[in-house]
Amino acid sequence: MENKMGTEPIRKLLIKMSLPLMISLLISNLYNLIDSMYVSSLGESALSAVSLSAPIMMMMAAFGSGNAIGLNAVLSKALGENNPEKVKKAIRTSLFLSLASYIVIVTSRLIIVEPYFSSQTSDLEIIRQGTAYLNTVMFLAFGVMFQWVLERLLISTGKTHLFMITLSSGAIINIILDPVFIFGVPVLGIPALGVQGAAVATVFGQTFSASLALYFNYKYNKEIEMKFSLVPDWSTFIEILKTGIPTAFMQGFVSVVTMGVNMILISFSTTAVAIYGVVLRILNMILIMPNGIGLGVIPIVAYNYGAQKRNRVKEAIKFSVIFSVLVGVIGMIVLSIIPSFMLGMFNPTDEMKTIGITAIRLLSITLPLAGVSIVLSSFFQGIGLAKYSMYLSLTRQIILLLPIVFLLSLTKILPLVWIGFSVAEGLALIVGYILYKRSYRDVLMKIQEYTVEECCI
Template sequence: MEEVRENKMGTQPIGELLFKMSLPIMISMLVQALYNIVDSIFVAKISEDALTAVSLAFPVQNLMIALGAGTGVGINALLSKSLGEKNFKQANSAANNGIFLCLVNFVIFVVFGAFFTEIFYRSQTSSKIIIEYGDQYLTVISLLSIGLFCQMTMEKLLQATGKTIYSMYTQGIGAVINIILDPCFIFGVGFFPKWGVTGAAVATCIGQFTAAAFGLFFNMKFNKEITINLVKYRPQAKIIKKIYAVGLPSIIMQSISSIMTYGMNKILIGFSNTAAAVFGVYFKLQSFVFMPVFGLNNGLIPIVAYNYGARKKKRITGAIKYAMIYSVSIMIVGTIIMQIFPAQLLKLFDASDNMLSIGVTALRIISTHFFFAGFDIIIISSLQALGRGLSSMLVSFTRQLVVLLPVAYLLSLTGKLDAIWWAFPIAEIFSIMASLFFLRRAYNAEIKPMAD
C-alpha cells in the first residue's frame, strides 16, 4: 500500500515531472484565459459602457478567486506534505475540511451579491448605465459562486496528488461550455433568451457548475490517495488552522490585488471611463500570458511541498530552477507579443480610436515588467510550498500597496495618463528584490540544512 502512495512526485526526474505536472494545468488555464477574453469580446459588442462595467467587476471576481485559490493552496500544500510524510489520515482530513471551507466562502459572496453589488459600483462611478450593467452582472456572479468555489477545490485536490490531467479536463470542459453559451445568452441565439450582460454572467456560472461536477466525479473515481466522505465528516479546527497557515497569506496576497485594481480604477476613471476600460482589457490580455505561469506555479507547489515533507533537498532546488526557466521563457514570449501587436489585440474588443490611442501605449509600457514577474511568481510559490506564506504575503503587499498604487497616484498628479502605466515596472523591480531576500532566508533555514 505504501509503495503505491509513494507517487511520482518523490521519484520521477524533476525536469520531466514539473513539465508533466504543469502542462495540463497550463493548458487548462490558457483555455480559462481564453474564455475570460471571449467573455469581454462579446460584452464589448454591446457597448463600451458594458465592457467598462464588466471591467469594474474585476476586484470582486478577483476576491472570489483569492478566497478559493488561497484556500486551495493551503489544502494543496498540507495534503501534499502529508502524503510525503505518509500521514494519510491528515491528507484525508485536509481534503474533507477543504470542501467544507469552499461552502463557507460561497455563503460570504451570497450575502455580498444580495446586498452590496450596487453600492460597490456607485463607489467607483456615477454613470447610471455602467452601474446598471455592473449590478446585473455581479449579482449573478456572486449568488451563483458555489460553482466557482467547488471547481477550484476539486482541481486543487487533483493537483495535490499529481493528477493534473483531470484538472485540465475540468477547466477545459467548463471553459468550452462558457465560450459556447456566451453569445447564446448575450444576444439571444436560437431559442436562448437575449439577456445581454446578465447572459454573460449566466454562461460563466453554468461553465463553473459543470467543471465542479466533473471535478467531483474525477476525485471520487480516480483520486485513490484521498477519501472524500462528507457524511461522516466534521469540521476540524486543527486542520483548518493548518490549511490557513499557508492559505491565509495567499488569500491576503491575492486580495491585495483586488484593492490595487479598485484603487487603479478610481485613479483612471478620473481621466475617463475609456481609461478604466483599457485597464480591464489589459487584465484580460495579460491573463493569457500569466495563466500558463500560474499553471506552472500550481504544478510546482505540490512537488516542492511533497519533497519538503520527504526531506529531499536536490529535488526541491531542482524544481525551483526548472520552474524559473519555464516561467521566464513564457514571459519573454508574452512581452514580445504585447510590444508588436498591441493595436491588433485591442481591436478584438471593438476598440474605438480613443481606446486605441490610450491602450497601445498602456500595453507596451506595462508589459515591460513581465520578465521580472516571471521570477517573482515562482519565488512566491516556492515560499508558499515551504510554509513561508507570510513572506510571500509581504512581497505582494509591498509590490501592490506600498509601491504600485502610491506611485500610480503620484504619477497621475502630472496630469498625463501615459505616466501612470510606469507604476507597474517600477513596482515589479521592488518586488523581485524583496522576494529574493525572503527566498534566501527560506533556503538557509529550511533547505540548506537538509542532507543531499
C-alpha cells in the same frame, strides 16, 4: 513504491505536471478574453462595467484560492509523509470551508454590490449593467467555490490531466453559452440578457467543472477518500488557514489595489478603465505559463520538502525561474510588435486605440518581472512559508504599486501611470530575492540530505 513526485527527474516532472495546467489555464483565460470580446460588442459602457466588476470577482477568488492553496500544501505534505489520516482530515475540512465561503459571498452581495458601483462611477448605465453582472455571479458562486477544492485534489495527487479536462470543459461550455445568453436565441425562447448573460454562461461553466471534478475524484483518485462533514477537523482547519489566509489576503489586496487603480484611471476617462481591463486579460494570457509552472511546482516542492529531498526542491525552483523569465521576455517582445492587432479584437474606438497601444507596450514590460514573482510565491507556499508570499504581494500591490501609480497620476500623463506598474514590479522583485535567500538559509539548509555530491565536497 514512492510517489513519482519524489523520484521522477525534476524537469520532466515539472513539464508533465505543468503542461496540462497551462493548457487548462489557457482555455480558462481564453474564455475571459472571449467574454470581453462579446461584451465589447454591446458598447464601451458594458466593457467598463465588466472591468469594474473585476475587483469583486478577485475578492471572491480570494476565498477559493486561499482554501485551495492551504489544502494543496497540507495535502501534499501529508502524502509525502505517508499520513492517510491527515489526508482525510484535510479534504473534509476544505470542503467545509468551501460551503462556508459560499454562504459569506451570497450574503454579502445584498450589501456591497450597488454601493460598490455607485462609489466607482456616476454613469447609470455602467452601474445598471455591472450590478446585474455581479449579482448573478455571486448568487450562483457555489460552483466555483467547490471547483477550487475539487480540482486542487486532482492537482495535489499528480492527476493534472484530469484537472485539465475539468477546467477546460467548463471553459468550453462558457464560450459556447456566451453568445446564447448575451444575444439570446428567440427560436428557443432564450432572451437576450446582455452583460448579465455573460455572468450566466460563466456560472454554468463553473458548476459543470465542479461536478466533473467531483466525479473524477470519486472514480479515479484512489489516493484520497472523499467525505463531506459539517464538523471540520479543527487542528487541520487552523493548518489550512495558516497557509491559506496569507494567500487569500494576497488575492484580497490585489482586489483592493484594482479598485484603487480603477478609481485613478477613471479620473482620466472611462475608456482608460476599459483598456486596463482588456490589457490585463491580454497579459494574463501570457502569464498562464508562469502561473502553470507555479501551480505545478507547489506540490512538487511540498512533497520533496516533506520527504527531506533538498536538492530536488532547489532544482525545481531554479528551472521554474528560468522558464518564467524566458516566457516573459518573449511575450514582451511580441506584444510590443503587434499591439494594434490585439486591440482590434475588442471593437475599439479611436480613443481606445490611442490609449491601448501605449498601454500594451508599457505594461508588457512587467511580464518577465511578474513571472519570477509568481514562481517565488509558489515556492514559499510549497515549503510552508506562505507568509513570505503575503509579504511579496504586499510589496508589489500595496506598498509599491498603488502609491507609485497614484503619484504618477498627479502628473496627468497617462503613459507615466502605465510605467508605474513596471517600476513596482522591479522593486518588488528585489524584495522577493531577499525573502528567497532568507528561506534558503532558514529552511532548506536545515534539511540534512545525504547525496554523493555532498559527500565529495
